[in-house]
Amino acid sequence: MHDFIGRIAMRLRLLFNPGTGRRRAGDRLVVVPPPASWAETPPTPLPAHRSPYGLDEHFDGASTIAVRPYLAAHEQRLRRRELAMAVMGLDMPGPCWIHGMEVA
Structure with a gap:
């Protein structure tokens, strides 16, 4: 970390000073027309x-059958909750068969 303040000052100077334009001074854009030997290709x-x-x-x-996915997800959530309650031994109102298992 030699000359830390000097490096910061140099970067800030490069960032905020306007450019000199020396890099672009010699470059000129030259537009070359296409050769006449090129034939137009049909589209x-x-x-x-x-x-x-x-x-x-x-x-x-x-x-x-038209299935509404939000309704199917809600019904599936209810069935899973009923199955979980049945596993714990609690009786929930609902169908007797949930996911192929007898619940009540």
């Missing part, structure tokens, strides 16, 4: 759009 066509909404197939909503 490739996009594949056909395959949206499931544009299909002719009709889905029957009555053939599947």
Whole structure:
């Protein structure tokens, strides 16, 4: 930790002093036009759009059961609580079979 204060002062000077611009003085951006020998490539066509909404197939909503995940999680939580209470010997109102085990 030699010359700790000097190093801090140097870093602060580099941080807060404006730059001199010496690094960029010689660099100039040169724009070169593309050679005339390059040929324009024709754009490739996009594949056909395959949206499931544009299909002719009709889905029957009555053939599947709509499950609300928040309700299923709540029911599962209640069943687990009833099973835990039944293991401790407490009788809880609810179904007699929970997760395949007889509870009451």
